Amino acid sequence: MWHGMPLKKILNDDTNSGGESANSDFRRKTAHILRKLFPWKIFLAQKKLFTVANSEFFVPFLKTAFNLPDEKILRTGSPRCDALFAHRKEPLLEKIRGQVPESKIILYMPTFRTAEWTGDVFNPFDEKYGFDLDEFLATLERQKSVLVYKPHFSDLRFIKTVSQKSSASRLITVNDSDYDELYNFAGQVDMLMTDYSSIYFDFIVTKKPVVLLPFDYDFYIKYARGHYFNYFENMEGAKAKNWQEFYRILDEGKYYPVSEKTRKTFAEYLDGKGCERLWSKITEAAK
Template sequence: MITDVIKTVYLFIYKFFFSIFKVLPIKRKVVMYVTFRQNAYYIIRELLSREIELPIVLICNKASYRRLKKFENNNVKLILNDNKLLFFKKIFHLSTAKIIIVDNYFPFLAATNFKKEVECIQIWHAAGAIKSFGLPANNTHTRTKISIKRFHSVYNRFDKIVIGSDEMGTIFKKAFGLKKDIFLKTGIPRTDLFYLDEKKEQLKSAFLKKYPMAAKKKIILYAPTFRDTESYDYKLDIPYLKKKLGDQYYLIAKLHPVTKQTIIAPDEVSDFFKLIDSPYDVNELLQVTDILITDYSSIPFEFCILEKPMVFFPYDLVEYSAERGLWMDYESFVPGPVAKDTESLVDRIQNIDKLFDRQAVKEFNEIWNKYSKGQSSKDFVDYIMKRLDENQVIKHER
């Protein structure tokens, strides 16, 4: 209850200053709020390739700020979202831009009332979803009425939502309580990497130079989903994995970018296992990966573009499903074998040539990446450039 009061007061203050800045004229400007840098990276890359005079403001968290800083020039400005001293500057840009792009749930949107010519576009940070989010999520049901009302207010600010598939559109309708189709079928910009052969080769060469222990071995990537708890046991017996797989495989792990957990492994597995931090994001690591191990993450929806094997490791399926909720029946949905302990995980990997169903993965890709075909950044930028030059009235309330 106290948290709700604090958030309500904050949003009241935000709305007050937003209303003041809103008196200023709308500029031909793009403002992008960035939590995960991959979509922003490919959108900005495409915009800059066109050599156009367009003010772009990126409001980023710390991790994204570091990776996107190289784009800063006369047209592109970066603002660190965590910097409280820039509170008014952020509101100014938000209230005077014609195009607003967001990649996540941002509570401050509940306090905005955009002008009729402004369009707010949700690009999200995943191509698909296994775990539920938004209104149907199990942990949403325990929230207060004030919180639920705030969720609806935020979701109602989205004028367009970028999708890579019709299936993801169906999920967004449920998650955000949408009453009509507001989808932009350009595909997901971050998936363009999977079609850039030269870039993929550069990433692989750089990775093997940095981690020569992985040379001449197959690379397994373990990429679990985000866990809400501060401490968590990933149930991965790394010494056992080395004993059984060390001759042929090199194991790397990439945790969710906002997680507080880590994986602690003994020194004797240092020639077999590496927990990867910056500068790599997960999509870059997927380009060097031979086998993916994951659980409820959205990563398989993009990795399937490469048509490579996946093993699913939902060791806490019953508990996680009850706590968070899943969009579908897990074991019948995932395009790969399932293991629930380290021993069975080893078995699946040792027999991956028999268990890998390439056709199933290919069909999974065709469904979930229907619109993501290697030119999503171009198509998305084409759309926003067209909108910047229009005077179309946007009906914000749905």
């Protein structure tokens, strides 16, 4: 199933994780040991191994990453994305909408990072990215918005958030125990903020606005993970390189859903029927 369509290079294609950082030798040696303990090549050589694609666009990357022939890439869409269409009640969202009526709920999900990979902890709420708590909260108040911050679980232990210092009603940090099902939750927020996360390729099927925050783009692609394609040319959506630019995007209403062309490019098979199509493919393969 994997865990998302790739912007970042994965598995066989990921040759530069760690880049030129001080920890890169350690990172490569660790990766070598892990491959010995959990050998991808043996796993990937399984005759019955298949993977799924959300669109034809990702097929070439999945073929090289998993070392699979074209017929082993199932054009079904990711089953988890069916939950984006479920609209089951999420208690946390119900609570937020009750406490802050008529507010726009913005979900902020930065991509996977760890201090071991980059030699530095990524904290999006750092002053070097133009963050000021008072200005941040004032902007959310002015725009009648609530920001729900969902760090990647691997990075949560490294991150000291600012929500405890705030009024809490406008900036909320959540973890996996705070909601019932992440994609059901994501499907019901009003806007997504992310940077390089694969959730972008899934969320766009909701036809809701996406804002991209590549705060540390140059550092990330150099020291953490290379990309399969040009980020700024291919990732449609309002982009902010710091919080000041994000404030302007909110204040000027310059956020928007991606075009139908982009949606079809990245999410061709996402329509709430991924489980149904995949089950059909599995039963065919089992005959």
